[in-house]
Amino acid sequence: MPVYKAPTRDARFVINEVLKLESYSNLPGFEQATADMIDAVIEEGGRFTAEVLAPLNLSGDQQGCTRNADGSVTTPSGFKEAHAQFREAGWGTLSAPEQFGGQGLPHVLGFAMEEFVSSANQAWGMYPGLTNGAVSAILAKGSAEQQAKYLPKMISNEWLGTMNLTEPHCGTDLGLIRTRAVPNADGSYAITGTKIFISAGENDFTANIIHLVLAKTPDAPDSTKGISLFIVPKVLVNDDGSLGARNAVSCGSLEHKMGIHGNATCVMNYDGATGWMVGEENKGLAAMFIMMNAARLGVGVQGLSQAEAAYQNAVQYAQDRRQGRALTGPAEPDQKADTLFVHPDVRRMLMDAKAFTEGMRALCLWGALQVDLTHKAATEEERQMADDLISLLTPVIKGYGTDKGFDTAVNMQQVFGGHGYIEEWGMSQFVRDARITQIYEGANGVQAMDLVGRKLAQNGGRAVQAFFALVDAEAAAAKAKPELAGLAERVEKANGELKAATMWFMQNGMTNPNNVGAGAHHYMHMMGIVALGLMWLRMGEVAAEALAAGTGDAAFYKAKLVTARYFGERFTPDAGALRRKIEGGAEAIMELPVEAFARA
Amino acid sequence: MPVYKAPTRDARFVINEVLKLESYSNLPGFEQATADMIDAVIEEGGRFTAEVLAPLNLSGDQQGCTRNADGSVTTPSGFKEAHAQFREAGWGTLSAPEQFGGQGLPHVLGFAMEEFVSSANQAWGMYPGLTNGAVSAILAKGSAEQQAKYLPKMISNEWLGTMNLTEPHCGTDLGLIRTRAVPNADGSYAITGTKIFISAGENDFTANIIHLVLAKTPDAPDSTKGISLFIVPKVLVNDDGSLGARNAVSCGSLEHKMGIHGNATCVMNYDGATGWMVGEENKGLAAMFIMMNAARLGVGVQGLSQAEAAYQNAVQYAQDRRQGRALTGPAEPDQKADTLFVHPDVRRMLMDAKAFTEGMRALCLWGALQVDLTHKAATEEERQMADDLISLLTPVIKGYGTDKGFDTAVNMQQVFGGHGYIEEWGMSQFVRDARITQIYEGANGVQAMDLVGRKLAQNGGRAVQAFFALVDAEAAAAKAKPELAGLAERVEKANGELKAATMWFMQNGMTNPNNVGAGAHHYMHMMGIVALGLMWLRMGEVAAEALAAGTGDAAFYKAKLVTARYFGERFTPDAGALRRKIEGGAEAIMELPVEAFARA
Incomplete structure (x- = not known):
């Protein structure tokens, strides 16, 4: 187990x-x-x-x-x-x-x-x-x-909640949704339509489930500007808070999925179910994005989570499994073989996972702090800075975090050799579960487009300029410290590649926006590398100070410095390659007619 | 479907x-x-x-x-x-x-x-x-x-065959096997032991299955130098070729695996089963490597195969699914949305798969030709060259081909969005089936060590020098052709990075062999990129000639040139990043004590 x-x-x-x-x-x-x-x-x-x-x-x-x-x-x-x-x-x-x-x-x-x-x-x-x-x-x-009717019981988890966006024919392009909301005389709406891929749509945890549902009112514009958001409880809630009649919403079937088998992924049928509009009519997309942004950060955390769980198991296995000998000669001559830990390629995978999970954890928690500061920081300037940074980095935390989280889970499975492929060992599950994080709450290609198509240009590029300046300032400061100088130079260089790629988009996106789309995914990964680099600079700095101060737990801080070095050596070089790929532009990608992709 | x-x-x-x-x-x-x-x-x-x-x-x-x-x-x-x-x-x-x-x-x-x-x-x-x-x-x-007794019926597929290497406690390190082979009076052996992960170990296809089994004779050295290979038929074969008694070998259980569910992966129990030694005593590893080398090329082909199958389905889906609009304005204004094909990031994934599968197909078929030429070429020089090249590139075809094959299947699944995660669409299966190819017949880390630890140095580096020269010569020739000059320069540059990495290994591997081990996997990927680059140079050349000669099927040849360009722009930049990672060396990888990997 x-x-x-x-x-x-x-x-x-x-x-x-x-x-x-x-x-x-x-x-x-x-x-x-x-x-x-x-x-x-x-x-x-x-x-x-x-x-x-x-x-x-x-x-x-x-x-x-x-x-x-x-x-x-x-x-x-x-x-x-x-x-x-x-x-x-x-x-x-x-x-x-x-x-x-x-x-x-x-x-x-x-x-x-x-x-x-x-x-x-x-x-x-x-x-x-x-x-x-x-x-x-x-x-x-x-x-x-x-808020008074639903929030206390949802927050206490007496009731659960869901998000109903996707329909059979549309996911990313929500302007195409067909679910209808027809006004009732009492101000409520009759909701009719089919939603798919509804996580936790039906379950036996709680007496009620509060569905949030995107639908279109009868005269709504036929686009994303015509979407409204509705509360549709599974069981209607009386004014005194007690449960009333069962609403006309039900789970039609469960999907057979690659992973997350323990979660009920439902087809939800709304058959004139009673719902109440949340916020303004036709402004559902904005409300939906509030859910989505919170959810996207949560999915980034999931990417981290599966990498972490898989890492811990691979570390254990690498200690237990004996196979072959160290390249430098038997490490334990009295044993028939050394542990997997002696093999540099096994350690490479483990160090990679260690550098990613620890860097990603710092990025997620730093991101959470920005969420708080957006609302609570003392000055308007601080609030704006926090909002800028978390808006910019939300698609990076989601997209880069889950891409790299999945790759890490795959590598940890690899440490197990053949046993990694056997379900009972659990490594397959980490990989299969991690896989959905790259897809849901906006597939990672959508995250990449959100980053380069919206976030970069917002407010004249204020957020990305602030990010560049932050990284440069911290890298410059860290270069003065001998333990961190190497990492600082590498992060600074990666940040330079990121700036150059940003400039390339500005220069080449006007004439052909496909030049931006063709490099979006690479750019998201570059920014992920730089953001993790920033985190490693900060963690390295704290570790160096703690070691200098002799605060104890020296092995812990020493490991942070070694892992920071590993990050610099093995993560940052990709930034240059990604920039070169971006600079390839859209031509070769967009040139072929669709027929040229078919096999004959 | x-x-x-x-x-x-x-x-x-x-x-x-x-x-x-x-x-x-x-x-x-x-x-x-x-x-x-x-x-x-x-x-x-x-x-x-x-x-x-x-x-x-x-x-x-x-x-x-x-x-x-x-x-x-x-x-x-x-x-x-x-x-x-x-x-x-x-x-x-x-x-x-x-x-x-x-x-x-x-x-x-x-x-x-x-x-x-x-x-x-x-x-x-x-x-x-x-x-x-x-x-x-x-x-x-x-x-x-x-040969006379078994080969005709195995070749005709009247009987099937298997390979029995792995045991519960050892896979990569076959020196640890415990299966015993005790001589019988008639020259046969009594084989006793348990083998695991035996693909096709038992099935209902044929009346007999010929197991090839690694085991140790009673006085064998306790290492890989003490392994012998045995033929152990499921049903004993009489001298006249008819089937005799059932042998004492049986399937104890089937594994529950992440994929390849249709193949029976068996625990095989040998309970004093009658076997016959193949080749010399204690020389089983050499015989096993003959099987393994053939099998490794076959696994490389499997990596290609799942990428290809997944690619074809993604191409189909990208044509059928309408979602969003082209960045350059609606491509089909009379439709509610454009197809996925208009999106540069979707096309990036499809072009990536196209460039990989077509390049990898060329590499596999070229490799197969080298296998033939090793035995059949007219001159000793040609035979040696073919043998050198295929020996060098077998771990690359297996390791790079399956790593990139898996990644490609994952990307093709990504094209499907949420539907890619639903089993009925079949994309999950391609990913799950592809995953085993990185593991079996020698995990890809083992392939990487075979490449850098054995193949590079063999015969004073003759093979790798021949490979470098081949790539340089073809790149130099292609630079003269306007359609291929860009690709040729990029492949030449990548080859230069590969040479530099080779040199770095030579300079740093002597003092610490872990420096080679720590870069082995990156090196294998570099060589994969250069090898595919060589194939794209050749395919590009043929395409350019065909177009110039006006032989017809112009769209096909034009697509080859565009894909060749894509390969150059998007695959070759990684060579430089991989070299920089290799030059990071082993220090940060080997420095931490095992305890530093555990979570507290």
Whole structure:
């Protein structure tokens, strides 16, 4: 059975030592987040996920979900009970607003917990995870009445929530949706249509599920400008908060998927179901993007989570499995063979995973802090800077984080050799589960276009210029420190390649926008490398200071410096290659007629 | 249901126009291989695989294999009947020696057919595929009596064959095997032990299965120098060729795997089974490597095959699915949305797959020609050159071909968005099936070490120097041609990076062999890029000549030139990045103690 131990020391390192969360104690919600409190939440969250959720991961994959004849869905053994424990412990309330029963803690803590949950059991974690997305939309756009009616029970996880966007004929292009919302006399709407790929659409965790549904009103424009968002509860909620009649929404079938078998991916049928509009008519896309942005960061965390879980198992296997001898001569001559750890190519894969997961964890938690600062920072300037940075980097965290997260899970499976291909070892599941993260909440090609087509140019490029300046400033400072000079030079160089690619887009995108589209995915990866480089500079700096100060735990800090060096040597060179690919432009990509792709 | 059309035009292009197989008609076996004959075999093979094997691929994945209470194994519906058709049509005999009932045709044709079979149904193709490996070992090392007894029926596919190497505690490190072979009075041996991961180990295709088994004789040295190879038939064969008693070998269980569900991956129990030694005692590893080298090329072809099958389906989907608008304005304003083909990032993925599959097909077929020339070329010099090149490139074809083949299948799945994750669409299967190719017949890290640790230095580096010279000569010649100058410069540059990396290994491997191990995988990928570059130079040259000569089919040749350009722009830049990674060396990789990898 696969192992899992929440990386609490690493999370605390980032939160307390790198982000220095305590230094924000002047901001609302942060005042409670003392180092002691943070440590307690992280350790207890780590214990819960490792002890309660992780043991259900492999069995959940093997059992999957079952749709019963009455349309109800049974989740794998233990899932429902684990959710009851999660709910009772209040894990869903961590960073939700106190006004609706949340604990109002910084998102940083919520994200740390999301990583642990998802590493332990991604399919399970999606049930409360989707609820968070639905909550954020109601928080941002719901009426006071809607907020009061739904949010407390969703935040407490008494009810769950879902997001209903995709239809059989459209996913990315939501302007094509066909689900209709016809006004009823009482101000509600009758919702009719079919939604597919609805994660957690039906399940046995809770007495009610609050669906957020995109649909078109009768006179809506036939485009993305004609989409509205609706609350459609599975069970109607009376004014006193008690449950009323069953609504006309049901799960038509479950999908057979490559992974996340423990999550019920539903076809949802709306047959004149009663719904209530959230926010303004025809402004559903904006509300949807609030859900999506939160969800995209969450998916980036999932990319990290599967890489981390797979990494831990590969480390264990590489210690246990003896095969061959060190190239420098037997490391343990009294044994018949050395462990896999002596082989440089095995270590290369493990170091790669270590450098990615630790860098990505820092980036996700730093991103969570920006989410908080967007709303809570003391000055308008700080709020804008945080908003700029997290808007810019959301597609990078989602797209680069899940691409590299998947590749890492694949490499960790590779460490196992043939055993990695056998389901009982669990490595296949990490790969299969990680695979969806590159696809859902906007496929990574869509993330790349969001980055280069929207985020780069916003406000005259203010965000990307701020990012470049931030990286250059920190790299310049780090060059003065002998332990970090090599990394700093490499990150600075990668940042230079990124600037050059940005310039190339500006110069070549006007004449032909396909030049930007053809390089978008490469650009997203470049920015991911530079962003992780920034994180490694910061982590390296803290580690160097701790070692100089002799604060103890020297092995931990030394490992950070070695891993930072590895990152510089093995991650940053790709930035130059990606730039050269971008500069190839669109010509060879767009030239061939469609027929030329067919085989004869 | 997934589509498949054998890429016969592309195969014929490589065989007839690029390799110019007819020009070898002076060599034995090649004299029959006229262009007409080649075209007939390719087209008929394409038809057979598309019509008979491809329709069983998805259902085979869904049904999997079943081990019955008596230890027999039932394969998916239709598999057995398809094999009967395959056998009757003589597809297994294509490039087998005429002496044992084969057709004696060049391996080039056998490889082309292997690709089609594997694209259509990889799990099915492994049944006859493993037989080929077993045949090659008996051909090389078996006694005349063994050859006469087993080869005709194995070549005709009346019986199948398997390869039994791996044991629960060892795969890569075969020196650790525990299976024993105790001599019987009659010259046979009693084989006892457990083998795992035995593909096609038991099945219902044929009346007999000839297992080739690695085992140790009682006084054998306790290392790879103490391994012998044995023939262990499932059913003993009488001297007159009729079947005798059932041998004491049986399938103990089937593995639950990530993919290739249609192939029975068996735990095989040998309980004093009667076996006969193949070749000399304690020289089993050499015999095994004959099987392995053939099998490794075959696995490289499998990497290609899954990329090709996935590519064809992605091309189809990108034509059918309408989502969003072209960046340059609506391509089809009368439709509600344009097809996926208008999006540069979708085309990037498709062009990438096109450039890889076409380049890899050329490399595999070129490799097959080298296999033939190793034995059949007119002069000793030519034979040696062919042997050098294919020995050098076998790990590259296997390792790079399957890494990139898997990545390509993943990208083609990505084209489908959410539908790619749903099993019924078949894209998940291509990815799951492709995944094993990076692992079996020597994990790709082992291939990389074979390349840098053995192949580079053999005969004073003769092979790699010949390869460098070949690439430089062809790049220099191509630079004179305007259509190819850009590609030629890029391939030459990549070759320069490869030479520099080779030099770096020479300079830094002596003091610390881990410096070579730490860069081995990157080096294998570099050589893959350069080798594909060589193929694209050759294909580009043929295409340019055909266009200049106005031989017709201009769209086909034009597409080759555009794809060649794409290859240059998007594949070759990685060579420089890989070299920089190699030059990072082993320090950061080997420095940390094992404890530093654990999470706290």
